[in-house]
Amino acid sequence: MKFSKKLQQLPPQFFATLVQKVNAALAEGRDIINLGQGNPDQPTPSHIVTALQEAATNPQHHKYPPFRGIPELRQAAADFYKREYNVEIDPQTEVAVLGGTKIGLVELPLAVLSAGDTILLPDPGYPDYLSGVALADVHLETMPLLAENDFLPNYSALTEDVKERAKLLYLNYPNNPTGGTATLEFFEETVRFAKEHQIIVAHDFAYGAIGFDGQKPVSFLQAEGAKDVGIEMYTLSKTYNMAGWRIGFAVGNAQIIEAINLIQDHLFCSQFPAVQQAAAVALTSSQQCTEELRETYERRRNVLIEEAKRIGWQVTAPKGSFFAWLPVPIGYTSEQFTALLLEKADIAVASGNGFGQHGEGYIRVGLLVSEERLREAIQRIEKLQLF
Ligand SMILES: Cc1ncc(COP(=O)(O)O)c(C=O)c1O
Numbered sequence: 001m002k003f004s005k006k007l008q009q010l011p012p013q014f015f016a017t018l019v020q021k022v023n024a025a026l027a028e029g030r031d032i033i034n035l036g037q038g039n040p041d042q043p044t045p046s047h048i049v050t051a052l053q054e055a056a057t058n059p060q061h062h063k064y065p066p067f068r069g070i071p072e073l074r075q076a077a078a079d080f081y082k083r084e085y086n087v088e089i090d091p092q093t094e095v096a097v098l099g100g101t102k103i104g105l106v107e108l109p110l111a112v113l114s115a116g117d118t119i120l121l122p123d124p125g126y127p128d129y130l131s132g133v134a135l136a137d138v139h140l141e142t143m144p145l146l147a148e149n150d151f152l153p154n155y156s157a158l159t160e161d162v163k164e165r166a167k168l169l170y171l172n173y174p175n176n177p178t179g180g181t182a183t184l185e186f187f188e189e190t191v192r193f194a195k196e197h198q199i200i201v202a203h204d205f206a207y208g209a210i211g212f213d214g215q216k217p218v219s220f221l222q223a224e225g226a227k228d229v230g231i232e233m234y235t236l237s238k239t240y241n242m243a244g245w246r247i248g249f250a251v252g253n254a255q256i257i258e259a260i261n262l263i264q265d266h267l268f269c270s271q272f273p274a275v276q277q278a279a280a281v282a283l284t285s286s287q288q289c290t291e292e293l294r295e296t297y298e299r300r301r302n303v304l305i306e307e308a309k310r311i312g313w314q315v316t317a318p319k320g321s322f323f324a325w326l327p328v329p330i331g332y333t334s335e336q337f338t339a340l341l342l343e344k345a346d347i348a349v350a351s352g353n354g355f356g357q358h359g360e361g362y363i364r365v366g367l368l369v370s371e372e373r374l375r376e377a378i379q380r381i382e383k384l385q386l387f
Pocket of ligand 1: 038099100101102103126172176204206234235236237243246247248
């Protein structure tokens with residue numbers, strides 16, 4: 001059978017190979033410590049599950065949902081932004097309900113760009129951004145995220161031609177994969193840059209709840225004028241361990257929100273209303289569960305980084321997200337080191353080059369296993385005598 005050209009243009013799923021290798025090793029009965037994935041390991045807090053159970057019994061929720069999400073969730077998103085970031089959001093015009101932010105990030109280029117327009121993406125970056133590039137047939141330019149610049153893009157390093165052509169810009173802090181965080185000043189600079197060059201900004205705030213060392217991650221919308229140029233996408237996947245529930249939202253500039261809603265009117269019929277109802281409960285009830293989760297990730301980070309330093313590995317602690325971005329030993333590429341860890345230490349990690357050219361020289365380690373397993377992982381690496 002012959003299928004569409006678009007299907008053939010879709011980027012290869014770099015991490016599918018890793019998953020296959022890990023599964024094959026597990027099938028051999030090997031005790032693999034899987035640090036390669038980005039799937040929260042804890043269950044959804046019980047008060048949110050209870051809210052879903054109750055909402056699922058309401059026959060009103062068995063019907064088609066309103067196309068643009070239930071009003072309770074849009075209001076909860078606005079209340080959440082007011083409470084957490086002191087940002088005013090109009091629940092009618094400035095919120096779009098998403099079936100997870102992956103959808104929002106992939107459909108946004110389709111909604112706001114035309115084929116051949118230019119999008120600016122971070123390198124390294126979340127690979128799914130590339131799916132949106134392929135589906136919308138847009139031109140991609142990358143912004144290197146380098147350690148010496150705290151993994152923030154340097155707008156002044158872009159050529160005049162790229163700055164003039166760019167119409168959409170993606171950012172993501174706390175950052176996957178580098179663990180870098182953004183400052184309010186950086187977001188203010190982003191607003192100035194976007195205004196000067198008429199670029200739409202989409203900030204992917206997937207790890208918004210996970211900041212370390214007492215630093216609460218900054219929302220892009222806290223920067224003055226941010227709503228003039230962009231939106232922020234927020235997912236419940238990480239903040240409340242709800243990755244399987246597929247629920248998130250976009251907030252910000254009303255015109256961009258309308259564009260997202262319009263494309264979604266054609267693609268989806270919104271999410272199961274009971275899930276939306278439970279999401280509203282998650283956003284508006286006690287946030288103690290999120291604080292405990294954040295503390296868990298910080299403890300794991302501390303164990304990983306302390307242990308890595310103990311064996312002589314020159315690593316830098318991530319400031320947020322649930323990932324650590326670690327340099328590979330001299331003499332190895334990212335893929336070689338990843339393969340070595342799997343073969344000789346039964347440890348799975350994500351090879352940095354899978355996130356882009358500037359990911360070469362790193363591996364990404366997920367903080368999604370217990371402190372004990374992280375300690376054991378470093379002990380296994382110690383035996384390889386690489387540092
Ligand atoms: C940077 C980043 N953005 C977006 C997502 C997608 O989250 P979801 O589709 O679950 O909302 C992820 C998930 O891993 C992510 O790491």
